Amino acid sequence: MLSRTAENMFWMGRYMERADATARLIEMGYRMAMLPGSNEMEEWRSVAAASGSAPDIAGEERLNASAVVQRLLLDPDNASSIRSCLNSARANGRAIRTALTQDMWEALNDGWRQLGQMDAETALKNLPTLLEWTKNRTAAFRGASEISLLRNDGYYFLRMGGLIERADMTLRLLDVKYYVLLPETDVVGGGRDYHQWTSVLRATSALRAYHHVYKGDYTPWGIADFLILNAIFPRSVSYCYRSIKRFLDDLAELYGEKSAPQLVASEMVEQLDKIGIEELFQSGLHEFVSDAIDTTRRLSAEISKAYHF
Amino acid sequence: MFNEMFSEDRSIRAPYEKVSEWINATGIDRLALRQSEAEAIFRKIGITFAVYGEGGDPERLIPFDLIPRVFGASEWRKLSRGIKQRSRALNAFLYDVYHRGEILRAGVIPEELVYQNEAFLPEMVGVDPPGRVYSHIVGVDIVRTDGDRFQVLEDNCRTPSGVSYMLENREIMMRMFPELFHAGIVESVDSYPSMLKKTLEEVAPIKCDDDPTVVLLTPGSLNSAYYEHSFLADLMGIELVEPQDLFVENGLCWMRTTRGPQRVDVIYRRIDDTYIDPLTFKADSLLGVPGLFNVYRSGGVTLCSAPGAGVADDKAIYVFVPDMIKFYLGEKPILENVQTWRCAAPNDLKYVLDNLKDLVIKRVHGSGGYGMLIGPHAAKKEIEAFRAKIKANPSEFIAQPTLDLSTAPILGEAGIEDRHVDFRPYCLVGKEIRLTPGGLTRVALKKGSLVVNSSQGGGVKDTWILAD
Numbered sequence: 155m156l157s158r159t160a161e162n163m164f165w166m167g168r169y170m171e172r173a174d175a176t177a178r179l180i181e182m183g184y185r186m187a188m189l190p191g192s193n194e195m196e197e198w199r200s201v202a203a204a205s206g207s208a209p210d211i212a213g214e215e216r217l218n219a220s221a222v223v224q225r226l227l228l229d230p231d232n233a234s235s236i237r238s239c240l241n242s243a244r245a246n247g248r249a250i251r252t253a254l255t256q257d258m259w260e261a262l263n264d265g266w267r268q269l270g271q272m273d274a275e276t277a278l279k280n281l282p283t284l285l286e287w288t289k290n291r292t293a294a295f296r297g298a299s300e301i302s303l304l305r306n307d308g309y310y311f312l313r314m315g316g317l318i319e320r321a322d323m324t325l326r327l328l329d330v331k332y333y334v335l336l337p338e339t340d341v342v343g344g345g346r347d348y349h350q351w352t353s354v355l356r357a358t359s360a361l362r363a364y365h366h367v368y369k370g371d372y373t374p375w376g377i378a379d380f381l382i383l384n385a386i387f388p389r390s391v392s393y394c395y396r397s398i399k400r401f402l403d404d405l406a407e408l409y410g411e412k413s414a415p416q417l418v419a420s421e422m423v424e425q426l427d428k429i430g431i432e433e434l435f436q437s438g439l440h441e442f443v444s445d446a447i448d449t450t451r452r453l454s455a456e457i458s459k460a461y462h463f
Numbered sequence: 464m465f466n467e468m469f470s471e472d473r474s475i476r477a478p479y480e481k482v483s484e485w486i487n488a489t490g491i492d493r494l495a496l497r498q499s500e501a502e503a504i505f506r507k508i509g510i511t512f513a514v515y516g517e518g519g520d521p522e523r524l525i526p527f528d529l530i531p532r533v534f535g536a537s538e539w540r541k542l543s544r545g546i547k548q549r550s551r552a553l554n555a556f557l558y559d560v561y562h563r564g565e566i567l568r569a570g571v572i573p574e575e576l577v578y579q580n581e582a583f584l585p586e587m588v589g590v591d592p593p594g595r596v597y598s599h600i601v602g603v604d605i606v607r608t609d610g611d612r613f614q615v616l617e618d619n620c621r622t623p624s625g626v627s628y629m630l631e632n633r634e635i636m637m638r639m640f641p642e643l644f645h646a647g648i649v650e651s652v653d654s655y656p657s658m659l660k661k662t663l664e665e666v667a668p669i670k671c672d673d674d675p676t677v678v679l680l681t682p683g684s685l686n687s688a689y690y691e692h693s694f695l696a697d698l699m700g701i702e703l704v705e706p707q708d709l710f711v712e713n714g715l716c717w718m719r720t721t722r723g724p725q726r727v728d729v730i731y732r733r734i735d736d737t738y739i740d741p742l743t744f745k746a747d748s749l750l751g752v753p754g755l756f757n758v759y760r761s762g763g764v765t766l767c768s769a770p771g772a773g774v775a776d777d778k779a780i781y782v783f784v785p786d787m788i789k790f791y792l793g794e795k796p797i798l799e800n801v802q803t804w805r806c807a808a809p810n811d812l813k814y815v816l817d818n819l820k821d822l823v824i825k826r827v828h829g830s831g832g833y834g835m836l837i838g839p840h841a842a843k844k845e846i847e848a849f850r851a852k853i854k855a856n857p858s859e860f861i862a863q864p865t866l867d868l869s870t871a872p873i874l875g876e877a878g879i880e881d882r883h884v885d886f887r888p889y890c891l892v893g894k895e896i897r898l899t900p901g902g903l904t905r906v907a908l909k910k911g912s913l914v915v916n917s918s919q920g921g922g923v924k925d926t927w928i929l930a931d
Contacts, residue, residue, distance in 0.1 A: 155720055155722075156704060156719065156720055156721075157708075158705065158708055158719070159702075160721045248509070248689075248693075249683070249684045250703070251509075251694070251696075251697065252697040252703045256508075259508075260507055263507060263509045264507055307721060409721070409722050462719055462720075463721075
């Protein structure tokens, strides 16, 4: 496979995942801002911060939904806005049309102009529909890849791009929200924290899944355990890294050659397997999250180095 | 004026019986509805075309007209023989001018027309392309001026585009109106990609000692024909590469892959001659693969079409194609040329200047319908401007009579309307000469217009060759 094709597959996977995650993040802010007793501005602030692409407006004193929606959904100059992500994914796909199946291309191509002419007010008015639409686009793309793409190197690069982006998004959300998960906030108790905890789950679409696994109350360590260490929740750091490791192993087998990124991924998987949630809290949740963000960045760089893109 | 569907008494010509039945059974309103459906499908699949220098939407759709253009089996038999004959002669001519130049020595074609031609590449002299093939895909633009009169408007020996429309137009017609094709009355065009691949494999270079690796070289996704490049690469199951994916080492050509370098044997290139190799052709070009031409010359890789093939499709050379057919093949030309005056010849020039208002003036090196003058449709000012241009540089221009192109029915705002059409089949030249029964029909959508180029508001139609 051409290195350029691998690169485009990888980034197409990343951009589609980012569009999806950003839609879930905005959805979280929208829901939280509606709850009684919430501080609307604070909710949108944490949305802006977790997106990682709006540090300037996250610091603004008066922040409103419209500014966040403009920046994260519509802004053509923000490479991480949903509009930019969908456009970039399509541009990546268009550059390697032959590596895509017809179904995948149609999923990328369908409706990509939709956000082009929209202003923030209109977008805000139709926000739930637009977010739903975004999630449907990315789901259709993912579905098309699953059922139509050959399981060879192209598929591996596409999936690894998506998984790296997903691990990164979960980690960044934790980075912004870690303080609500610190043990001392548990002492305060009460409805406010409950909302904060559920917001973290909501942004990762994990509210119901959490119940199925933990069958009880929301607790900070339960939530952290779920998002970081749980092996079966598909947005957890552990799940993402295990899958990346598997794809890297498959790729190494296909090419008959061990690769440097395999080592990075397997070290991380080992660490996640060994550490318990209590130990993780003791040694510092924030530190762990920061380190993991660095590792993820390094892994991405190692993959492009190993496969010449 | 010849109407493809209706004879003089408005009865339906035999090849169009099925189409006419279908139009009547479906009804105009319903057809119009299906027309917009077809457009949505084109948009969704992403079949688009960029127009240079027009700004606006970079991914425009080429208008597609639902009503097929039909050739009967016997019409096609004649066309097919004529097209293959022409393709053989053009390749023989190219081999000749890059070797001994017999046709020039014999005085059949003036030397300066070849040697002083911009498209003639001295670097190609003495190079032996595999199979002596220079133009592997010959697109012959044909118009019909009467019932049994087909004339060639021009030849395209470099990389004629549009074949993806031949395939996609059929695909969409079959998707939308499967009932039309049930009886098997229309010849299939499906074989084109595999025939193209076979053709490309047949011209593998001498240094290739295994199954040849064929790639399609595109300038990139911003090119106007990018859709076609990706579509063809996909159908042939070959890599679609950009210049930066290729490099030269140890006298061979390689592509960069995730598993390291992989050897490339045949390049179906959709970039111009001058952008192939900055070391040989255009030193200031950012495109291209440095050293590629040397690899080509030494038999390490085959370029399709061969550099310099453009000297055969020049409009000044066009005049002599019937002579080539006689000279190289010893045959009588099956397809006629359009009468053409070369402004470089003093007598012709005088005639042209005296009759500008009745003639079509074209640039010798032009393509895409740019820089043309259509005398009968032009304002006085335009004609005078052209007169000055021709006088300043006569050898740049040729003139042809305004042809009475045949018309075919389209679905217009007022129902079925007649518009002028032309036809471009794609002839493949490898060890054998192959021709898919079909081609691209282009249609001038503006009423009365004779310009069918997609860059100038032309549209396309599915083209049927009826089975025997």
